[in-house]
Amino acid sequence: xxxxxxxxxxxxxxxxxxxxxxxxxxxxxxxxxxxxxxxxxxxxxxxxxxxxxxxxxxxxxxxxxxxxxxxxxxxxxxxxxxxxxxxxxxxxxxxxxxxxxxxxxxxxxxxxxxxxxxxxxxxxxxxxxxxxxxxxxxxxx
Amino acid sequence: xxxxxxxxxxxxxxxxxxxxxxxxxxxxxxxxxxxxxxxxxxxxxxxxxxxxxxxxxxxxxxxxxxxxxxxxxxxxxxxxxxxxxxxxxxxxxxxxxxxxxxxxxxxxxxxxxxxxxxxxxxxxxxxxxxxxxxxxxxxxxxxxxxxxxxxxxxxxxxxxxxxxxxxxxxxxxxxxxxxxxxxxxxxxxxxxxxxxxxxxxxxxxxxxxxxxxxxxxxxxxxxxxxxxxxxxxxxxxxxxxxxxxxxxxxxxxxxxxxxxxxxxxxxxxxxxxxxxxxxxxxxxxxxxxxxxxxxxxxxxxxxxxxxxxxxxxxxxxxxxxxxxxxxxxxxxxxxxxxxxxxxxxxxxxxxxxxxxxxxxxxxxxxxxxxxxxxxxxxxxxxxxxxxxxxxxxxxxxxxxxxxxxxxxxxxxxxxxxxx
Numbered sequence: 001x002x003x004x005x006x007x008x009x010x011x012x013x014x015x016x017x018x019x020x021x022x023x024x025x026x027x028x029x030x031x032x033x034x035x036x037x038x039x040x041x042x043x044x045x046x047x048x049x050x051x052x053x054x055x056x057x058x059x060x061x062x063x064x065x066x067x068x069x070x071x072x073x074x075x076x077x078x079x080x081x082x083x084x085x086x087x088x089x090x091x092x093x094x095x096x097x098x099x100x101x102x103x104x105x106x107x108x109x110x111x112x113x114x115x116x117x118x119x120x121x122x123x124x125x126x127x128x129x130x131x132x133x134x135x136x137x138x139x140x141x
Numbered sequence: 142x143x144x145x146x147x148x149x150x151x152x153x154x155x156x157x158x159x160x161x162x163x164x165x166x167x168x169x170x171x172x173x174x175x176x177x178x179x180x181x182x183x184x185x186x187x188x189x190x191x192x193x194x195x196x197x198x199x200x201x202x203x204x205x206x207x208x209x210x211x212x213x214x215x216x217x218x219x220x221x222x223x224x225x226x227x228x229x230x231x232x233x234x235x236x237x238x239x240x241x242x243x244x245x246x247x248x249x250x251x252x253x254x255x256x257x258x259x260x261x262x263x264x265x266x267x268x269x270x271x272x273x274x275x276x277x278x279x280x281x282x283x284x285x286x287x288x289x290x291x292x293x294x295x296x297x298x299x300x301x302x303x304x305x306x307x308x309x310x311x312x313x314x315x316x317x318x319x320x321x322x323x324x325x326x327x328x329x330x331x332x333x334x335x336x337x338x339x340x341x342x343x344x345x346x347x348x349x350x351x352x353x354x355x356x357x358x359x360x361x362x363x364x365x366x367x368x369x370x371x372x373x374x375x376x377x378x379x380x381x382x383x384x385x386x387x388x389x390x391x392x393x394x395x396x397x398x399x400x401x402x403x404x405x406x407x408x409x410x411x412x413x414x415x416x417x418x419x420x421x422x423x424x425x426x427x428x429x430x431x432x433x434x435x436x437x438x439x440x441x442x443x444x445x446x447x448x449x450x451x452x453x454x455x456x457x458x459x460x461x462x463x464x465x466x467x468x469x470x471x472x473x474x475x476x477x478x479x480x481x482x483x484x485x486x487x488x489x490x491x492x493x494x495x496x497x498x499x500x501x502x503x504x505x506x507x508x509x510x511x512x513x514x515x516x517x518x519x520x521x522x523x524x525x526x527x528x529x530x531x532x533x534x535x536x537x538x539x540x541x542x543x544x545x546x547x548x549x550x551x552x553x554x555x556x557x558x559x560x
Contacts (some may be wrong), residue, residue, distance in 0.1 A: 017472060032369075035365070035369045036366055036369040036370065037157070037362070037366060038361065038362030038363065038364070038365035038366040038369070039362070041415060041416075041419065042419075043416060081415065083361070083362065084154065085153075085356060085358075086153065086354075088149050088150060088152075088153040089153050089156070089157060091150075091153075092150065092153050092154055092200075095196075095198075096199075102560075
């Protein structure tokens with residue numbers, strides 16, 4: 001199974017405080033373990049939300065709001081994509097992660113939808129659309 | 142944490158740590174069974190202690206320390222018994238029991254895992270034994286799980302593992318990564334085992350049993366681990382690239398009706414771009430290492446051609462045909478030749494492909510292979526030689542074991558109008 005592992009933002013990360021050399025070294029060592037265990041597929045750090053934008057949807061309307069965003073603890077400061085055998089394994093890896101920031105912070109693990117999860121939700125209509133798209137891509141429509 | 146949670150946590154930690162633990166212990170005690178026994182003892186100790194003390198911050202180190210302590214106790218006891226026997230024998234030549242240096246367990250574990258992979262895939266073992274031992278020792282899979290994955294009875298797998306260990310002990314197989322020319326041969330066996338595990342899971346992606354698709358993930362993890370341990374071996378990265386790109390198509394390989402969808406007919410929007418990206422990156426790395434002519438690197442390069450084409454029509458067939466020609470040189474096989482014929486027919490037209498296929502008709506290895514007449518039939522049909530095409534489609538239908546494939550072949554035979 002795959003899961004996304006998200007590092008929650010803190011006031012410091014939102015203020016653009018850069019990680020110390022020690023933290024970078026610790027994180028690199030942790031990433032190295034993840035890679036050698038065949039677990040890590042991708043991972044990146046995100047710039048503060050001040051450099052981000054958000055698009056709000058309301059029906060057909062779109063409105064763009066510039067960062068920074070207020071709800072610091074709900075924001076993401078970095079993520080990994082892992083392939084693990086179970087949520088328990090993901091949890092165990094997160095326990096081994098060096099603290100991403102000084103003070104209180106959190107990391108969230110969310111399993112990804114896999115093809116099978118769509119079993120019921122992928123209705124015959126959606127399947128049909130998929131078939132049509134496939135035909136179009138293959139130039140047979 | 143509840144009792145059940147702790148037990149699950151221990152099981153998880155065990156699966157993650159067992160390979161490193163066993164690999165490190167084998168290096169020191171030079172005996173797979175003893176190493177496994179010591180590791181299991183450490184697990185039992187964890188099961189006793191952790192529910193009350195909680196899972197330690199560094200569970201791997203805890204297990205290693207515990208295994209080391211148990212190992213020292215056990216080996217001291219054995220030493221004592223040996224000495225007594227020697228005294229009773231009165232034989233001064235009696236081979237003294239040498240105490241392994243368990244303190245050396247704290248060395249870098251990376252090399253231990255590498256040695257373990259090479260030991261599990263030793264040529265003294267049959268391929269089946271190599272696969273079972275690799276999944277058991279490196280994947281941390283139980284005998285029951287391996288048996289389910291390979292649709293084999295559990296006692297068969299258990300026996301295979303026991304025999305494999307005995308063979309390694311009897312032949313005094315050194316626990317090491319070979320060097321020089323030997324490395325290349327042995328590495329080929331290691332890569333072969335990983336790819337076999339991958340294909341076992343890949344061909345069964347449509348199956349109900351989760352264990353078989355899980356084999357795919359396990360092989361990918363082994364491949365990624367190996368690439369992490371041997372980042373300068375082009376073929377390791379070539380195999381990884383091949384597996385990542387093939388895995389990227391897994392969602393598109395089965396239609397809504399559960400039937401397999403051929404590569405050229407797959408909905409490319411369903412291909413996993415992250416895995417494609419990882420595959421292409423690994424392949425670029427192969428290029429930087431100057432290893433693009435290896436069999437896995439070439440197969441990965443072919444897979445990459447398909448991955449890069451946004452539509453089936455955009456496929457770079459001349460390049461694929463050229464890659465197959467090189468593959469046919471470094472790893473000649475009639476199946477590669479047949480694939481090359483298909484690529485050539487796509488690049489240069491059906492007549493050029495047919496000439497290559499016709500050259501394979503005497504090939505004994507392909508005598509019962511339904512794809513030979515199927516490919517030939519397709520080329521004949523494209524050339525307007527309908528009667529011959531129909532006969533070949535019928536022949537292909539007669540050879541295939543798959544009912545759905547047979548139906549397709551018969552349908553195509555019926556569609557051949559006399560021209």
